[in-house]
Amino acid sequence: MDLAEKTLEKKTLYRGKIINLRGDTALIPGGRSVLREVVEHPGGVCVAALTQEGELLFVRQFRYPFMEVLLELPAGKLSPGEEPLACGRRELLEETGATALRYESLGELYPSPGYSNEIIYLFEGRGLSYGEQQPDDDEFIEVVRIPLEEAARRVLSGEIKDAKTQAAVLKLWSRRCGEALK
Numbered sequence: 001m002d003l004a005e006k007t008l009e010k011k012t013l014y015r016g017k018i019i020n021l022r023g024d025t026a027l028i029p030g031g032r033s034v035l036r037e038v039v040e041h042p043g044g045v046c047v048a049a050l051t052q053e054g055e056l057l058f059v060r061q062f063r064y065p066f067m068e069v070l071l072e073l074p075a076g077k078l079s080p081g082e083e084p085l086a087c088g089r090r091e092l093l094e095e096t097g098a099t100a101l102r103y104e105s106l107g108e109l110y111p112s113p114g115y116s117n118e119i120i121y122l123f124e125g126r127g128l129s130y131g132e133q134q135p136d137d138d139e140f141i142e143v144v145r146i147p148l149e150e151a152a153r154r155v156l157s158g159e160i161k162d163a164k165t166q167a168a169v170l171k172l173w174s175r176r177c178g179e180a181l182k
Contacts, residue, residue, distance in 0.1 A: 002029060005036075018042075018077065041118035045088040046075040046164040048106065048172045049098055049125040055145040056169065057096045057128075062140065071144065071154075072162045073169070075120070084121035092125060094134045096143050101127030106171045111163050122168045124175070148173060 006027040014021040020040040027033050049057040056073065063070045076091035078084065085103055092098055106122035135141055146154070152173040154160045160169070 005029070008033060037115055039112075039116040039118070041077075041116055042080065043078045043084075043119045043121070044076055044164075045078065045084050045091060045121045045123065046073050046109075046168050047088045047092045047100075047103075047123045047125050048073055048168040049092055049096065049100055049128055050148065050172070050176075051128055051145065053147075054149075055147050056151050056172075057092075057098055058144045058146055058151070058165075059095050059141040060144055061142075070162055071160055071165070073165045075164060085123065088121070088123045088125070093131070094136065095139070095141055097131045097133040098125075098128045099131070100125030101129075106168055106175075109164055109167050120164045122164065122171065124168075124172055148176060 007024055008027055009025040011023045013023050022038040024036040024038055025033050026036045058071050059074055060069055060071055074092045074095040078087050104124045106124055109120040109122060111118055111120060151169045155166045155169050
């Protein structure tokens, strides 16, 4: 069975600072046309920065859509034309003051494929050195260090709710430890 859909028309409904919204007309299998709403997002990165002591660098920050402070790995939005690794280096420095000597890909994440084209690129960072945070003018964040095993437990208990952080922590745990969590 051919599951592909064909775009017949794209219509921009909203242009924003971070996202755009389209209302597309698509032809689905069976020959019927339907409306597909698409949130266009430039994508982003998430860095699991692991210290020499086996701790991950986290940031605590207020997230307006949920009206709560969340615990997340350093992350941010890609600038136009920016390579994901360059964005990861920039965000790690801005949010935590840390730089990593080595980066390794932990893969890609599609956070909401039902309505958004956003891709989040996940990285592990090692060989850390530390300097001063350089947050954006509208960013208020606190850096927290959490041992990798404890971070994985917090993901599994539901304390860490952010999807990109959950994926990166569990991928790194699996890569580093290769055993099931209890």
